[in-house]
Amino acid sequence: MSDSNQPQQDFAPRKVRCPACAGVSLYSTANPYRPFCSARCKGVDLGAWASEEFKLPDDTPPDEPFGDPRLQ
Numbered sequence: 001m002s003d004s005n006q007p008q009q010d011f012a013p014r015k016v017r018c019p020a021c022a023g024v025s026l027y028s029t030a031n032p033y034r035p036f037c038s039a040r041c042k043g044v045d046l047g048a049w050a051s052e053e054f055k056l057p058d059d060t061p062p063d064e065p066f067g068d069p070r071l072q
Contacts, residue, residue, distance in 0.1 A: 020044045 013028030020041035027034050036042040048054055 011028075013026050013030065015024050016027045016035055017023070018025040018035070018037040018041050020036055023037050025031065025033075025035060025037035031037075033039055033042045036045065
């Protein structure tokens with residue numbers, strides 16, 4: 001059985017690619033911007049989501065310009 005009073009194990013930090021700039025980023029609890037390498041890259045990614053540069057594919061047909069005629 002494990003003792004619940006033991007501190008969590010610290011895992012070795014990993015070097016990963018930053019999703020924004022493809023530079024090296026340290027993925028560990030010491031990096032507050034993980035998985036990004038900096039606050040700038042984190043902000044760039046947030047801005048891309050906010051401006052809808054990232055979209056999920058959608059197969060539904062577009063809505064009619066005046067809505068559903070059955071509801072009018």
